[in-house]
Amino acid sequence: xTLPRARKSAKVAGVATAVALVAAxxxxxxxxxxxxxxxxxxxxxxxxxxxxxxxxxxxxxGDTFWDKIKAGANQAAKNNGITLKYSNDPEPSKQxxxxxxxxxxxxxxxxxxxATPDALAGAVKSAASANIPVVAFNSGIxxxxxxxxxxxxxxxxxxxxxxxxxxxxEAGAKKPLCVIQAAGSVALEARCAGVKSxxxxxxNIQVNGADDPSVVSALQAKLSQDKxxxxxxxxxxxxxxxxxxxxxxxxSSAKLITFDLNQDAAQAIKDGKIQFSIDQQPYVQGYxxxxxxxxxxxxxxxIGGGKPVLTGPSFVDAKNIDAILPFAxxxxx
Amino acid sequence: xxxxxxTPPAAPAETSNRVTLGWSxxxxxxxxxxxxxxxxxxxxxxxxxxxAFRSPGSLFTVLYQSSTIGIVAxxxxxxxIGGEFDLSAGVIVTTAGLVNAMFCxxxxxxxxxxxxxxxxxxxxxxxxxGYLVVRxxxxxxxxxxxxxxxxQGANLGVTKLVTGSVSTPNINQMAGxxxxxxxxxxxxxxGTVTVEVTVLWWLLFVVLSAWILQRTKVGNWIYASGxxxxxxxxxxxxxxxxxxxxxxxxxxxxxxxGMHTLYKFDTLQAGNGIGNEFLYIIAAVVGGTLLTGGxxxxxxxxxxAFIFGMTSLGIVYAGWDPNWFRAFLGVMLLLAxxxxxxxxxxxxxxxxx
Numbered sequence: 001x002t003l004p005r006a007r008k009s010a011k012v013a014g015v016a017t018a019v020a021l022v023a024a025x026x027x028x029x030x031x032x033x034x035x036x037x038x039x040x041x042x043x044x045x046x047x048x049x050x051x052x053x054x055x056x057x058x059x060x061x062g063d064t065f066w067d068k069i070k071a072g073a074n075q076a077a078k079n080n081g082i083t084l085k086y087s088n089d090p091e092p093s094k095q096x097x098x099x100x101x102x103x104x105x106x107x108x109x110x111x112x113x114x115a116t117p118d119a120l121a122g123a124v125k126s127a128a129s130a131n132i133p134v135v136a137f138n139s140g141i142x143x144x145x146x147x148x149x150x151x152x153x154x155x156x157x158x159x160x161x162x163x164x165x166x167x168x169x170e171a172g173a174k175k176p177l178c179v180i181q182a183a184g185s186v187a188l189e190a191r192c193a194g195v196k197s198x199x200x201x202x203x204n205i206q207v208n209g210a211d212d213p214s215v216v217s218a219l220q221a222k223l224s225q226d227k228x229x230x231x232x233x234x235x236x237x238x239x240x241x242x243x244x245x246x247x248x249x250x251x252s253s254a255k256l257i258t259f260d261l262n263q264d265a266a267q268a269i270k271d272g273k274i275q276f277s278i279d280q281q282p283y284v285q286g287y288x289x290x291x292x293x294x295x296x297x298x299x300x301x302x303i304g305g306g307k308p309v310l311t312g313p314s315f316v317d318a319k320n321i322d323a324i325l326p327f328a329x330x331x332x333x
Numbered sequence: 334x335x336x337x338x339x340t341p342p343a344a345p346a347e348t349s350n351r352v353t354l355g356w357s358x359x360x361x362x363x364x365x366x367x368x369x370x371x372x373x374x375x376x377x378x379x380x381x382x383x384x385a386f387r388s389p390g391s392l393f394t395v396l397y398q399s400s401t402i403g404i405v406a407x408x409x410x411x412x413x414i415g416g417e418f419d420l421s422a423g424v425i426v427t428t429a430g431l432v433n434a435m436f437c438x439x440x441x442x443x444x445x446x447x448x449x450x451x452x453x454x455x456x457x458x459x460x461x462x463g464y465l466v467v468r469x470x471x472x473x474x475x476x477x478x479x480x481x482x483x484x485q486g487a488n489l490g491v492t493k494l495v496t497g498s499v500s501t502p503n504i505n506q507m508a509g510x511x512x513x514x515x516x517x518x519x520x521x522x523x524g525t526v527t528v529e530v531t532v533l534w535w536l537l538f539v540v541l542s543a544w545i546l547q548r549t550k551v552g553n554w555i556y557a558s559g560x561x562x563x564x565x566x567x568x569x570x571x572x573x574x575x576x577x578x579x580x581x582x583x584x585x586x587x588x589x590x591g592m593h594t595l596y597k598f599d600t601l602q603a604g605n606g607i608g609n610e611f612l613y614i615i616a617a618v619v620g621g622t623l624l625t626g627g628x629x630x631x632x633x634x635x636x637x638a639f640i641f642g643m644t645s646l647g648i649v650y651a652g653w654d655p656n657w658f659r660a661f662l663g664v665m666l667l668l669a670x671x672x673x674x675x676x677x678x679x680x681x682x683x684x685x686x
Contacts, residue, residue, distance in 0.1 A: 061489050062604015067498045183659070206655040210605050212598050214645070217398040221649040224394070225385035238500070238602055245598070249520070249527060250390075264503055264600060331498060 048081035051109065053293050054102035055286075057138070058095055058115040059088035060182070062210075064262050065236065065282055069138065071331050072286030073111070080294045092119035099123035102132075109133045109293035114140020114147065115187060121147040133296050137289040138282070139187050141308050150296065151304050153288040155280035155312035157187050160259070161194015163313050164278045168231050168257060169199045171275070176202045176231040177222060177254075181209030181239050188235050191259060195233055202233075212242050219246035223254065234258040237265035237277070244273055261316060266328035270321045280312030283332045364621030365633030367673030371619070372640050374672060375665065379643065383651035391650060393526045399642030400535035402609070403635055404590050406616035407538045408583040410634030411546065413617050415579045416559035416626030417466060417473040421458070421480040422583050423609035428484050429455045429591030430601045431492055434501035437509075444509035452588050458484075459584025463577030485607060492603035505599040517589070518597035531593055535635070538586065543631035555579065560627030616641050619669050621677075640669050 055073055059066040070086060077084035085107065087098045095116070100123050102110050110127055114120055114136045127134050128148045136149035144152040168176060176199050178192035183206055196202040205222050207215045223229060223246060232247065232254050234240040240258035247254055257275045258265060260282070268274045288309065295301035303309060316324050327333030360366060379386045405422055412419055429451045437447035462480055466473045493499055504510060520529045546552040557565035558572045566572050595601055620637025622629030644665040648658055 060604065061485075062499050062602055064498055064500050064602070067493075180655070204655050205649065206658050208608075210602075210607055211609060212594060212602075212605065213401040214398060217394050217642075217646060218649050220394045221385075221391065221646040224388065224391055225383070225650045225652055238600075241598065241600075262500070 047079075047294075047298075049294065049298065050081060050083075051294065051297055052083040052085065052107045053077070053109045053111060053290060054085045054087070054099075054105075054107045055289065056095060056098045056102060056110065056112040057086075057088045058090050058092075058113050060090040061088070063236070064238065065260055068282040068331055068333075069286035072283035072288075073290045074286075076287045076290035076294070080291070082290065082294060084290065092116035096120050096123040100126060103127045103130050106130075107132060108297055109135070111135050111137055111289035111293060112149075113138040114144055114149070115185070117143035117147050124148050133293060135289055135292050135296075137285045138280075144308070151292050151302065152308040153285050153292065153304075153311055154308065156308070156310060157190040158194040158197075160278050160280065160313035161191040161196075162198050163194075164191075164233065164257060164259075165195040165198025165202070167276070167315075168195075168233075168255075171255075173199055173231040173255075174201060175226070175228045176233055177226075177229045178202055178204045178233045179215075179219065179235060179239055179243065180204055180206045181215070181234075181236055191235055192233070199231075203229075207239070209236065209239060212238075215239060215242040216246045216249070219243055220250045223247070223250040223252040227252075229254050232256045236260055237262040240265050240274055240277075241268065244268060261324075261328050261333065263328050266316070266321060266325050269316060269318065270325060272318065276315050276317035278313045279316050279333070281314060281333065282311075284311045364629050365636055366621075367676035368620045368633050368636040368640065368669070370676050371669040371672040372636050372643070375640060375643055375647070375669065379647035379650065383647060385652075386647060386650040389524075390526045391646075393528055393532070395642050395646050396532045396535075396639075397529040397642075398646055399639045400529065400531040401590060401593065402612050402616055402641055403535045403638030404531065404538055404593075405583070405586045405609075406613040406620075406634050406638045407535075407542045407631060408579070408586040409613040410617040410620065410622050410629055410631065410637075411542055411555060412579040412583050413614070413622050413624070414546070414559045414626060414629045415555045415576055416562060417576055417579065418477060418614070419462065419580060419583045420474065420477040420610045421462065421484055422477075422587050422613050423606045423611075424481055424484040424488060425455060425458060425584055425587035425606075426591040426594065426609065427488055427601060427603065427606035428458070429588040430595035431488055431501060431603060433592070434504050434595055434601055435492065435495050437507060438502050438504055439495060441507075444504065444507050444513050446509075448509075448513060448592060451591070452585070455584040455588035455591070456581050459581035459587075460577060462584070463580030466580070467573040467576050481610065485604075488603045499603045501595075501601045501603075503599050504595070510596070513592070514596045517592040517595075531590075534589070535638075539631050539635045542634075546631055551575070551578075556627055558626075612641060615666065619666060619673065621673060641666070644669075 073084055089095045089098055096119055099110060099112055099120060103126055110132055112134060117140050124134050124147045134149045135151045136144040137153040139154060141152055141154060141156050176195060178195050180188050180192060182188060192204050207218045232243050234243050237258060237260045240256060241264055243256055247256065255275050259278045261277050261279050265274060265277060269277060292303050324333055385391060409419060409422055432454050433447040433451040436450060437444050462477055465476045489499055496502060520527050546555060554570045554575045557570045558575045562572050616637035617634045618624060619640050620633035622634060644662055648661050653661060
């Protein structure tokens with residue numbers, strides 16, 4: 001269990017400390033929800049530190065992706081006897097208020113996503129001036145240092161998009177379609193822009209990710225409007241499953257790749273219906289964000305050597321799906 | 334009006350004085366005609382600009398998209414004719430599916446049991462909405478806004494509690510799946526086109542609703558309750574029962590679409606359905622239903638849903654820049670409502686003085 005995860009991360013991150021951390025994550029168990037009670041440490045690495053950390057994200061409620069971030073964060077909190085306060089709001093100004101709330105309640109550290117760095121810069125600065133360490137994760141790779149966050153754990157979305165674009169171009173893609181499920185998201189646009197930079201014929205489409213039937217019919221419509229589409233790139237696992245339905249019903253021969261994973265998408269990769277997934281390992285993002293705050297408070301450790309720690313892009317395809325499927329079912333991958 | 338009732342002898346004179354509308358004007362005065370004209374205009378427009386729109390297969394994709402909105406809109410339209418709103422209609426769809434999926438999966442019970450339980454639960458929610466509205470006299474806009482938030486939170490909270498994730502487990506291996514799938518989410522081929530079964534259900538519900546509204550006593554009650562609840566009550570219409578019944582009808586058709594979504598996609602995201610409540614209301618309004626109640630009909634609401642489906646997919650068929658999608662959609666809907674209004678003005682304008 002330790003081996004494949006450690007090997008993968010080493011390939012991805014190439015940062016020795018991160019590898020050690022991930023390995024530690026594994027040794028203390030992968031299923032976060034099995035034992036609910038107790039803040040005591042798990043295994044021998046446990047510590048009853050008593051820290052209180054706040055985690056603030058731009059999660060839109062109801063996306064399975066964030067379950068994994070939270071599962072990772074909770075596991076790290078449990079291992080180290082940390083009280084973790086989670087809050088979220090997709091709206092930038094409200095997320096800034098949530099960070100300010102955490103500062104006001106004098107937590108020991110803050111982990112936040114920086115999907116809208118400019119809007120959050122003020123709140124992050126006020127945390128810094130209150131001597132509360134802030135780490136960023138999931139989004140904000142280019143701006144985290146500028147707004148004053150100490151470390152960053154996440155994927156490089158543009159790089160992820162470019163790598164995916166290269167890979168499908170090599171596989172013969174002529175006309176990919178990139179499906180954006182939430183209008184106006186910087187991270188999603190960056191992924192599609194990345195795909196387009198490697199496969200210039202890429203076209204974008206916007207769908208309503210909160211309504212599966214309308215995603216299917218919109219994709220069906222697009223596939224019949226433009227029969228030259230030979231690859232579909234979805235940016236979230238639930239959308240990939242909708243796309244499968246649309247491909248099926250429109251009789252198109254387009255192939256499908258997706259960002260992120262869930263249990264059903266992992267199964268579809270195993271069944272050969274999805275070519276591959278570009279995974280950014282949300283569990284690791286949540287885990288490392290909390291773990292790094294702990295290490296910083298405890299020992300003054302710095303992870304990443306002043307550079308972002310990459311949790312992706314990590315490819316999941318027919319070759320490694322057998323090893324990864326059980327982790328996906330566990331909500332840890 | 335009160336004057337005429339006080340002076341019955343004037344009646345014959347009034348009859349002779351009355352403006353008699355020609356058949357064309359009487360036709361134009363019907364609520365659905367404006368929407369029909371708008372639908373034809375938009376249809377022809379997309380036929381012209383979007384080559385991919387011209388195939389029969391595309392028409393049925395549009396009909397499918399319209400049906401998933403249109404089925405609930407049938408009930409929402411009736412409710413609006415009855416003078417009330419339901420903002421919880423979008424999330425009830427998701428709630429219904431979640432109840433069915435989680436109940437059966439956790440306890441390993443045949444899915445039919447869960448489907449019926451979910452039906453009972455949805456109807457109870459509809460009853461609660463209606464009961465609170467008629468009991469408290471608080472506008473339904475506020476009551477159902479409350480249920481909307483409660484359900485939205487409960488959908489996420491309960492799902493997370495039960496499954497440990499915010500989506501339900503895959504149910505397509507469970508007992509009862511294939512028969513439920515056949516009822517709610519199957520499709521069949523006619524020649525070259527795939528027809529989704531929801532399109533047929535939609536037609537059935539529209540016909541049923543039209544029949545109730547135009548041909549039955551209950552239909553008259555609905556118009557009366559929405560037109561003027563006090564006078565309706567005065568002439569013996571059971572306004573409270575009518576309104577509670579209408580809320581339950583919305584819940585029933587919400588349940589129906591919830592079943593479709595569940596059995597078509599096998600899993601449900603707990604956050605889904607939010608925002609759709611407005612699409613139902615838009616469909617009803619574009620179809621000529623008055624926001625103030627008392628006016629509208631089933632065919633109009635169906636055409637409204639069709640206009641929405643046609644516009645949202647027509648933009649894709651035309652291959653327009655996706656960033657502008659919502660803007661196009663807004664312009665199209667505004668145009669539809671304006672054509673609707675214009676046609677109605679034409680029809681009701683008095684030609685004799």
